[in-house]
Amino acid sequence: DTAVSQTPKYLVTQMGNDKSIKCEQNLGHDTMYWYKQDSKKFLKIMFSYNNKELIINETVPNRFSPKSPDKAHLNLHINSLELGDSAVYFCASSQWSDFTTDTQYFGPGTRLTVL
Amino acid sequence: AQSVTQLDSHVSVSEGTPVLLRCNYSSSYSPSLFWYVQHPNKGLQLLLKYTSAATLVKGINGFEAEFKKSETSFHLTKPSAHMSDAAEYFCVVSDADKLIFGTGTRLQVFP
Numbered sequence: 001d002t003a004v005s006q007t008p009k010y011l012v013t014q015m016g017n018d019k020s021i022k023c024e025q026n027l028g029h030d031t032m033y034w035y036k037q038d039s040k041k042f043l044k045i046m047f048s049y050n051n052k053e054l055i056i057n058e059t060v061p062n063r064f065s066p067k068s069p070d071k072a073h074l075n076l077h078i079n080s081l082e083l084g085d086s087a088v089y090f091c092a093s094s095q096w097s098d099f100t101t102d103t104q105y106f107g108p109g110t111r112l113t114v115l
Numbered sequence: 116a117q118s119v120t121q122l123d124s125h126v127s128v129s130e131g132t133p134v135l136l137r138c139n140y141s142s143s144y145s146p147s148l149f150w151y152v153q154h155p156n157k158g159l160q161l162l163l164k165y166t167s168a169a170t171l172v173k174g175i176n177g178f179e180a181e182f183k184k185s186e187t188s189f190h191l192t193k194p195s196a197h198m199s200d201a202a203e204y205f206c207v208v209s210d211a212d213k214l215i216f217g218t219g220t221r222l223q224v225f226p
Contacts, residue, residue, distance in 0.1 A: 041218065043216040045213045090158055099210065099213060101164075104159075
């Protein structure tokens with residue numbers, strides 16, 4: 001049973017399109033995250049949700065809109081895709097939102113390519 | 116603000132030889148530090164974490180790291196590399212409300 005799953009694994013699309021990436025965790029965790037990993041492998045947090053409430057929004061363009069329908073899901077919708085959005089997007093979850101002690105569990109990633 | 120610097124972007128070792136991946140941190144208070152590993156085309160996995168308890172931290176797969184406040188370092192070591200250790204390794208420091216990732220060190224293991 002996969003702990004944190006993401007779909008799709010690969011996403012290739014044209015500039016200007018709108019796309020969504022889905023994330024689900026079956027660990028019973030309260031907190032979920034979206035990270036962006038660029039072509040140089042640099043990983044940066046985008047959003048975090050705790051019990052469906054947004055707690056972090058890291059200066060991400062408002063074309064990116066996360067949605068958490070329930071505690072186990074955190075989806076990422078991206079409007080008007082740009083070339084610079086090409087990256088690997090990782091979903092993660094943790095039991096709580098204590099960044100000093102919690103272990104974050106990562107999904108396998110979604111490689112987004114914008115043409 | 117918290118930050119981490121991974122001193123080597125690439126490290127190459129032979130199988131069976133020791134591994135050393137270097138990480139320095141900058142923190143205005145006592146930090147929590149982590150090492151995560153990313154195998155090719157996979158998500159990240161926690162190797163170990165330091166949260167102000169014992170300064171020598173043991174992790175999975177034979178890895179360990181030592182927190183040295185005087186040197187502001189948290190280097191990752193393993194006595195004997197295995198082919199399956201080839202991966203990208205990230206040193207991470209916790210900030211008040213997020214994790215700050217280093218730029219990663221690619222470990223290559225040669226037979």
